[in-house]
Amino acid sequence: MEDRVSEPKLVLVFSGKRKSGKDYVTDLIQNRLGSDVCCVLRLSGPLKHQYAQEHGLDLDQLLGPGLYKEQYRADMIRWGETRRRQDPGFFCRLATRGAQQPVWVVSDARRLSDLQWFWSEFPRQTRSVRVQSSETTRQQRGWSFTAGVDDAESECGLDSGIEFDWIISNEADALSLEEQLQPILKLAEEAADNH
């Protein structure tokens, strides 16, 4: 267990394919709860930070949504996997260090080891959420299949074998996100009230 000033009351661990809308949905949750109550934690944050430093790259561009990140994605995946093999909780620990809000929203779990780390560190508080969109919708948002990325563990590691606590369908013709997120927001508000 880490040395922490305070433990989170609720940890919502999100996963989903590229352009399924993980950032969109997790930002929406944070906007609804407010940044005093809820922080969005990205496991890719410390990964990109360290990768940029070691390779002399522009961190801001790696953190952004543009093509720059995509040029380095396959190599970042390989680099991150080497790190995770030595220590599966490495990026989880770095990403959660210093988080003080009662509700943590982790926007980008990709592998079973990511989820296992949260289940093991915060067994009572952790809930898993999957964001799903069709390939057509993801294509409309700019996705196209890239070998070495979309067929790798980084994108497929949580495709099967997990019973997610919630599955959110992020599609124009699905129930509105407001409605789908209602039980999650209710749980988060209760967790924050008991803080």
Ligand SMILES: Nc1ncnc2c1ncn2[C@@H]1O[C@H](COP(=O)(O)OP(=O)(O)O)[C@@H](O)[C@H]1O
């Ligand atoms: N429900 C939605 N309504 C409008 N735009 C959306 C919606 N979901 C996702 N998007 C847009 O699609 C793009 C990809 O979403 P993003 O959250 O970045 O995906 P991911 O983090 O899963 O790769 C972004 O430009 C985002 O604003």
Ligand SMILES: C[C@@](O)(CCOP(=O)(O)OP(=O)(O)O)CC(=O)O
């Ligand atoms: C090397 C990565 O961490 C890059 C992740 O970058 P983002 O989290 O920005 O990706 P998307 O939101 O899916 O576009 C992937 C990994 O395997 O760890």
